[in-house]
Amino acid sequence: MHLTLAITGASGAILAREALRALEADERVSRVHFVASENSLRVLAEELGVAGRTNLLKKMLGKAPKKIVQHSDADIGAAIASGSHPSDGMIILPCSMGTLAAIALGLADSLIARAADVTLKERRPLILCVRETPFNGIHLRNMTLAAEAGAIIFPCIPAFYNHPADSVEMARQFAFRVLAHIGLPQKDAYIWKPEA
16 A cells, blocks of 8 residues: 555644554555654654654654655645555544644645645545544534545544553554554454453
């Protein structure tokens, strides 16, 4: 699979890190295009202690990536901005309300928003892991607009029924659920098995 994963300026950097680690390790994935918005850099520094754009992927993964390539959000001429570029879908994790608004209104003024717009117009899966609480009416209307355009609204809501040992495991299991939704079920994902 060829996928795009973007991080925007909402809380939840640990979720993106766990998704990137899973994608880097997954043999079914051959290429991941990664885009970090300018605002996400501050969140990464505050939440994960990862500062700056230089060697960002190496800092997040703990090693140099083999199949993940990074693009600047300002590079609207990158390959993922074109519908002719082969792609199996896009994940925005976490997705800020500003990014959601840009996508819902078709404001393709950054690489993230443009790649999302291309994903929708080509009828490819677009998963928006929105992160805000509480939602106001504008947020809800924008989620409805994006969903009507074909996006999957996948709020950053972790599960507790699997009794996660810590926040890393909680983030990992959430990332696994997102990846399963785009066609990449993970072998270590918790699957609910009710008592018979």
